[in-house]
Amino acid sequence: MPVVDLAKTSLRELNAALQKLGADTNETSWTVLNPSGEHAVAAGVDAPVSITIDGPVGYFCGGMNKHATIVVDGSAGQGVGENMMSGLIHVKGDASQSAGATGRGGLLIVDGNASARCGISMKGIDIVVKGSIGHLSAFMGQSGRMVVFGEAGEALGDSLYEARLYVRGPVAGLGADCIEKAMREEHRAELYRLLEASGEAGTVDVGEFRRYGSARKLYNFNIDNVDAY
Amino acid sequence: MCGIAGLFIKDPTLEPELGRLLAQMTSSLCSRGPDSAGFAIYRDSTPGFSKLTFSAPEGTDIAELAGRLADALGHGTRVATRHTHAVVTLAPQDVARAEDWLAAHAPQATVMSAGNRLEIYKEVGYPDDVAKAFDIAEMAGTHGISHTRMATESAVTTNGAHPFSTGADQCLVHNGSISNHSSLRRELKRDGITIRTENDSEVAAAYLTKKMRDGETLGEALTSSLDDLDGFFTFVVGTENGFSVLRDPIACKPAVMAETDRYVAFASEFKSLTCLPDIATARVWEPKPATVYFWEHA
Numbered sequence: 001m002p003v004v005d006l007a008k009t010s011l012r013e014l015n016a017a018l019q020k021l022g023a024d025t026n027e028t029s030w031t032v033l034n035p036s037g038e039h040a041v042a043a044g045v046d047a048p049v050s051i052t053i054d055g056p057v058g059y060f061c062g063g064m065n066k067h068a069t070i071v072v073d074g075s076a077g078q079g080v081g082e083n084m085m086s087g088l089i090h091v092k093g094d095a096s097q098s099a100g101a102t103g104r105g106g107l108l109i110v111d112g113n114a115s116a117r118c119g120i121s122m123k124g125i126d127i128v129v130k131g132s133i134g135h136l137s138a139f140m141g142q143s144g145r146m147v148v149f150g151e152a153g154e155a156l157g158d159s160l161y162e163a164r165l166y167v168r169g170p171v172a173g174l175g176a177d178c179i180e181k182a183m184r185e186e187h188r189a190e191l192y193r194l195l196e197a198s199g200e201a202g203t204v205d206v207g208e209f210r211r212y213g214s215a216r217k218l219y220n221f222n223i224d225n226v227d228a229y
Numbered sequence: 230m231c232g233i234a235g236l237f238i239k240d241p242t243l244e245p246e247l248g249r250l251l252a253q254m255t256s257s258l259c260s261r262g263p264d265s266a267g268f269a270i271y272r273d274s275t276p277g278f279s280k281l282t283f284s285a286p287e288g289t290d291i292a293e294l295a296g297r298l299a300d301a302l303g304h305g306t307r308v309a310t311r312h313t314h315a316v317v318t319l320a321p322q323d324v325a326r327a328e329d330w331l332a333a334h335a336p337q338a339t340v341m342s343a344g345n346r347l348e349i350y351k352e353v354g355y356p357d358d359v360a361k362a363f364d365i366a367e368m369a370g371t372h373g374i375s376h377t378r379m380a381t382e383s384a385v386t387t388n389g390a391h392p393f394s395t396g397a398d399q400c401l402v403h404n405g406s407i408s409n410h411s412s413l414r415r416e417l418k419r420d421g422i423t424i425r426t427e428n429d430s431e432v433a434a435a436y437l438t439k440k441m442r443d444g445e446t447l448g449e450a451l452t453s454s455l456d457d458l459d460g461f462f463t464f465v466v467g468t469e470n471g472f473s474v475l476r477d478p479i480a481c482k483p484a485v486m487a488e489t490d491r492y493v494a495f496a497s498e499f500k501s502l503t504c505l506p507d508i509a510t511a512r513v514w515e516p517k518p519a520t521v522y523f524w525e526h527a
Contacts, residue, residue, distance in 0.1 A: 035501065036257075036500055037257065037498060037499055037500020037501075037503060038500075051334075056499050056500060056503060058498060058499075075499055075513070076482075077498060077499060078483060083319060094513060094514075096483065096515060097480070097483070098517070113514070114396065115515040116480050116515070116518070134480075134515065135480070135515070135517070136479075153517070154518075170282060195352070
């Protein structure tokens, strides 16, 4: 049960120790104290360990995460969980812009709000935001699911590919090629599983969400669409 | 990169802490801008008098220079010096005389600000060192703005550091880069606005000064800037009683704000806000793009 106090240990030492852990490590439960908004806390971890960070973190916390469960007991700066591959990142406060950017797998949960460009270029990650998200979220999202309990800002899902977006509150505006789609039974089931995974099954009503996805008109260059580029 | 911090105090009992809190907030932004730093502090005014802050290069005997200026201006002028800067308290009609005197007798000096309450302190160097050299921590005031600079558009000099002041009690700090600053600078100079440097951010300050001179409110001037400034920016702007924030329509540059009953605070990164009282229960949010935020003392 290692406890690392970043007021005493350097961030570089912490990350080196975490990045050295293998799949069979016995040190499976880590606590990080005094993160004080440092950047890249617990980035690049590749082991099934759990890491609790006691306080706010800066940019790219848990970036490239594989297998680890990372809990941030505070807010997270830009790019939390960017390009994560698997595992779980749970931010108990708010997340700044580009949360889960380019993520390829795993689950990112934000208890508060996430700001602009949440899930930009998402490629398989699941993102659950219990508050609202900012403008240009899910821009060019290729796959994965995004669930938002609150509102979405302007240009949601601009140039979207196959990421699926579920938003409960009002959407300020849809981006190019993003449209509202019907919620069928399979989508309600999918959404319920995501709520379950984020500990909210039964606390919010699946029926209150609307689904947004790609109209699939901008996938390939088409001269008829030139005005839309 | 650059870092910005700003603090607008609502509860007067917090005013004595302004400098200490702003210096602390700025300290956590050193890595965003290690080249130079600057502080704009809205301090007490002296009824019937104006204030002019000027700087001179290190090595200049600033007290001697300020003394000569006071002698030239005559009765009632007072001077106080801090590190490389001097604050001159003078009759309002003497501000232009003081500027002329400095231009004629001390061309190495630069006027930082003029107005009733604004004082600007800025210098090249690591931000913590700059704050210490000016003893920012001991300053009381109603609001203040600071900047840590990583230079992109112009040289690392004292005059290239932020904040910029181009009008009485007005100041601006900027994180970003403005592409059409050369053509705008020419137009603004032609319109009679004083611009002292080649820095793009000073042009943004001058643009707002011009718009306000022509009758727009600060809010209207900031809204106009969304059409006329080409580039990316987060601005924090101070006026004698007001404090304003604007991000470009894409919101390229980071910004986070916190508000309680006692203050409104702005920072480039959340860690800069963690030193503030009751931050755990403050309303914290990221300002929306192309949206003017404004607070004012009655």
